Amino acid sequence: MSPIKFEENMKRELEQRTIPVTEGAWEKLQQRLDPEQPKKKGKSIVWVLGIAASLAFVFWLTKGAFEQSDVTPKIVEQPQEQETPSTENDTEVITPKKEEVFVAQDIKQPREEEEAASKIEESKPEAPVLNPQIHRDEVLLATNVEEVTPTENMSFEDQKVQEVVAQIVDLKEQNTTVSDAEIEALLEKAQREIEVKNLLIESSSTSTAGRVNPDMLLYEVEMELDKSFRTKVFEELKIQFNSVRNAVAQRNN
Amino acid sequence: MYKNEAALIKRAMKNNREAQHTLFQMHSPKMLSVCRYYIKDLQHAEEAMLNGFFKVFTKLKSFNHQGSFEGWIRRIMIRESISMLRKLKKVEFPQYEIIVNETYNNINIAINVAQIQQLIDGLSEGYRIVFVMYAIEGYKHHEIAKELGITEGTSKSQLFKARKLLQQQMNELNKEKHVAH
Numbered sequence: 001m002s003p004i005k006f007e008e009n010m011k012r013e014l015e016q017r018t019i020p021v022t023e024g025a026w027e028k029l030q031q032r033l034d035p036e037q038p039k040k041k042g043k044s045i046v047w048v049l050g051i052a053a054s055l056a057f058v059f060w061l062t063k064g065a066f067e068q069s070d071v072t073p074k075i076v077e078q079p080q081e082q083e084t085p086s087t088e089n090d091t092e093v094i095t096p097k098k099e100e101v102f103v104a105q106d107i108k109q110p111r112e113e114e115e116a117a118s119k120i121e122e123s124k125p126e127a128p129v130l131n132p133q134i135h136r137d138e139v140l141l142a143t144n145v146e147e148v149t150p151t152e153n154m155s156f157e158d159q160k161v162q163e164v165v166a167q168i169v170d171l172k173e174q175n176t177t178v179s180d181a182e183i184e185a186l187l188e189k190a191q192r193e194i195e196v197k198n199l200l201i202e203s204s205s206t207s208t209a210g211r212v213n214p215d216m217l218l219y220e221v222e223m224e225l226d227k228s229f230r231t232k233v234f235e236e237l238k239i240q241f242n243s244v245r246n247a248v249a250q251r252n253n
Numbered sequence: 254m255y256k257n258e259a260a261l262i263k264r265a266m267k268n269n270r271e272a273q274h275t276l277f278q279m280h281s282p283k284m285l286s287v288c289r290y291y292i293k294d295l296q297h298a299e300e301a302m303l304n305g306f307f308k309v310f311t312k313l314k315s316f317n318h319q320g321s322f323e324g325w326i327r328r329i330m331i332r333e334s335i336s337m338l339r340k341l342k343k344v345e346f347p348q349y350e351i352i353v354n355e356t357y358n359n360i361n362i363a364i365n366v367a368q369i370q371q372l373i374d375g376l377s378e379g380y381r382i383v384f385v386m387y388a389i390e391g392y393k394h395h396e397i398a399k400e401l402g403i404t405e406g407t408s409k410s411q412l413f414k415a416r417k418l419l420q421q422q423m424n425e426l427n428k429e430k431h432v433a434h
Contacts, residue, residue: 006419006423007388007389009364009369010369010373010388010389011388011389013364013365013366013369014286014290014366014369014370014389015389016366017286017366018282018283018285018286019282019285019286019289019295020282020285021281021282021285021299021302022299025281025299025302025303026274026277026278028303029277029303029306029307029310030270030274032303032307033268033270033273033307033310033311
């Protein structure tokens, strides 16, 4: 009993006691506490910077994705030969993307063009976008076409190289065997387009800048074209139209 | 008071210095007294108290509002006081244990706080810590054993010895009083 009572007395007396702290005790404690805060602030700043960097990276990725999606291939309704990338009202130049197949046209002979068009329409009636119609009496003109590829800074020849490669790839993707003849046809076509472009440049003046001299073009065609090659061109036209159609269908999917 | 303290604690958790200063002013005199139970030297006791408050404010988010805030601070102060004594290399506990058959004399004399503190200061650090933790703070032997890293038997024997010494001192005080009168 006594120790308990004695201890209870001690406990009661001691519990009531307080001892005032010395002056400056809080300042000592504060000095110890203050260095703790900058570290936490530093940590929080690091977290904030990390989050900001992550968001910026994600934004950059999405922006790049959007930019790529914005550059959509445009298929010109009127098949035209590749011309200069200059943008006059009456001149259009097709710069197809990888999926596109440039369709070359010999428009000087409307009847044959109709046959080609009808062939195309018959073989692929579901062509979704490409308009295979070839207008009668239409002379191949260089018309303005918006450049839709991101390769604006490339030379025309480089662009044609890319197009030829793209065409060959498309043909392969369609599980068609790419014969040497087809490749040769593509190359010849591309070369012809380059020559046409050169024609434009050579013949350009202030009033006719960007236009093709139809007489000169006709002369060139007549000089180079023979009947067998014409057939090849039409066959190529057919093949390329199919490629374009499939590429468009795949893209839409 | 409770509402004010709860608001202060909440602000102190966000490292609000004013709130922390206010809490310090509210509790530091009591906590210095607690540290003084264990540490004879007042300067060392205050150092232990400041160490304790440093931990209080840096670990304030671990206070889960189970029990009183003062009780939570007090436990931190006790640990810091024991750490201070260990740092000063004054705490030793015997390896052997004494089988205790406690018998007590009925001693009941009126003594003041200063005399109580003097009596406690007369104990060795090991006896003092166990006695204060058991008799003043209300710890159980298994809690004391866990806190100090000793066995329950050691805790009991230390308490027995502390009480025995205190009784002797109390008897001497009692005699002196009777002689004085």
